[in-house]
Amino acid sequence: MALTIQKYDAVVVGAGGAGMRCALQLARAGLHVAVLSKVFPTRSHTVAAQGGIGASLGNMEEDNWHYHFYDTVKGGDWLGDQDAIEFMCREAPKVVYELEHMGMPFDRNPDGTIYQRPFGGHSAKYGEKPVPRACAAADRTGHAMLHTLYQQNVRSNTQFFVEWMALDLIRDAEGDVVGITALEMETGEVSIFHAKCVLFATGGAGRIFAASTNAYINTGDGLGMAARAGVPLEDMEFWQFHPTGVHNAGVLLTEGCRGEGAILRNKDGERFMERYAPHLKDLAPRDFVSRCMDQEIKEGRGCGPNRDYIELDLTHLGAETIMKRLPSVHEIGINFANVDVIREPIPVVPTIHYQMGGIPTNIHGQVVVPKNGNPSTVVNGFYAIGECSCVSVHGANRLGTNSLLDLLVFGRAAGDHLIATALSSKAHKPLPADAGDYSLARIAKLDSASGGEYPQDVANDLRRTMQTHAGVFRTQKSMDEGLVKVLAIAERAEHLSLKDKSKVFNTARVEALEVANLMEAAKATMTSAAARHESRGAHTVDDYGDTPEHPLGRNDRDWLRHTLWFSEGNRLEYKPVQMKPLTVDSIPPVKRTF
């Protein structure tokens, strides 16, 4: 069947913070660009980010990018690539100022500068004390940023394809990326987008877990497409549990609560973080705080009738501060916990929040894979940025506020690099003759299948399995069992069927296509996790505990390296961590205390 072919200089998949920052760069340069999104751009998950954007503006107290760099390396438990981290932290002030010039409604200080609040793991003088580094618009920073970026794209006439779901990458015989296939949800038609460059900004796969702060759309579509096209996924064992998801609801309460002074308490009312992190206390990095909370619960000091949650106490902040700085937190408390945070503490538990791993890239956003002995060979025509990518600035644990920063810095950088690439190649590489066949076959299979399982039943089983076997505390046995179960569920996911066969806005079909992507992300996570025999950052395994040789279970001799997972054969390779920054001295690994 002949598909409609649309030709562009570049195709951007995803219109969240990263995709729209990049698209803006491309539109301003006059490139012919299509931006595809499953949802209207301002519905992308960036909209839910609350606390702030990390940048060492120093508006409140003395700060500089060296401190930010150090905090990010240490926060990531030394798995982050130090060249990329240096690049991000140095660029940070510039991209924040740019965003302000675009009209971002940042909160302000009395002198008119951008307001900044403290955040987990961000410190002055190399860990000495918390420093206010998170540039904030109340607790709606992501919303304000996403809308500002959309507005600027409207001004620059960016061409959006709204409610188009990308299906598969198109690679030619040489492995170069020459386009994608995509489904227009309103009509059910599949088209080919033929491009000199394809950039993925498709977000994370947080919906592989049962309890997640993530939006329902976060199904790892970019990861699925990359994995099916033979591109490996990097460091997928590292998933961040945010310390403060609303108990039984999963909805996020920003770390900005603690940045403004909120305290975590156990059933005795004790501020237990003082015991675990004497310097940063409640503002230690997320992996650390989440483990401490879990430890309190495990040792019987959880709150409530079942002793199964921790309380986040904001009551001493006062109504004025809460309503000014944390109005959404107040709203969420009422809506999702029946709690007025001005008057009483709110029940929270560590909840899946962020995927540190993703499609491997360099600092220009170019996708890199192992080839002929070089672990980082560029895949021509293919870029990835934001949560779907792994550059890697977050290492084994991301610091709060570094995600919005990541979107801005690498959205801009990839945009600039892509412009140069696209302009230097005059002609499009030809499409392979069978481009589109694979996607059409996947859809035809769904349309003709009957008697198979309902996609959400399979997805829900997957989510429960991931929750049980890849949680805050992992054991080798549990991960090994989890891997067997996930592979069995993957088998079931091959046999889905839909009752709804309509062409028009068939959301059941979209959900089934999403399940295929969830499966790749989950297999990558479970396989990579079971193979990493150490504790590092968010990957904490009971079997690998604190010893003199391996402080806190981290084994730098054997495991200071990035995982690369390949879908074909469910196979792993490894590549070295870039310990050398661009211009400054490397920060050598030490035991991680706060």
Add this chain to the structure above:
Amino acid sequence: MADKRIFEIYRYDPDRDAKPYMQTFEIELEGTERMLLDALMKLKKLDDSIAYRRSCREGVCGSDAMNINGKNGLACLTNMRTLPQKITLRPLPGLPVVRDLIVDMSQFFKQYHSIKPYVVNDTPPPAKERLQSQEDREVLNGLYECILCACCSTACPSFWWNPDKFVGPAGLLAAYRFVADTRDQARDERLDNLEDPYRLFRCHTIMNCTDVCPKGLNPARAIVKLKDMIATRKG
């Protein structure tokens, strides 16, 4: 705890149906379905053909706006305890239906785009941020938080009558957001753009917009301020 509910849902799939109809579902909820969206998802497990939009499930993305027992709202912020046993769901009124609870929002976004929804400031920016006083920034509160869910505009009779000519409450709230921003330099053009019997002055202060806004915003007040500014600027 068993909780029996009756859903009456507007159904229309142009691929199959000659015309729209209301379909009734009876469902036993378990009590764990806190919000209407949770109940809808449970219903979708029984009939995967029910089509609606959803994403963040916490009231910030604006996807799941619909008409709930006659009033526009977000499914994810509508607590099941606030709803009677029988729940009637229709698509947002006044926009073309694509399928079931999904409407074509093109006209809504066209009006939003028509007010030039971006800060215009063509003076070269400083090396750092443009300064803004806390008081000037505070004026933007209640304006910038709009999630473009369209609950307000599709509850407005003036928008129903003239969706092509009247900007509607969401667009006008945004227009005031940029007029009020001290960093913006296009105030006069913005007001010129609205000085028209339809674009702004079709608002008859019916107040449905403010009544239904799921974020507690007040488009009606922003509209009054715009009208005042236009009335007084030539005086």
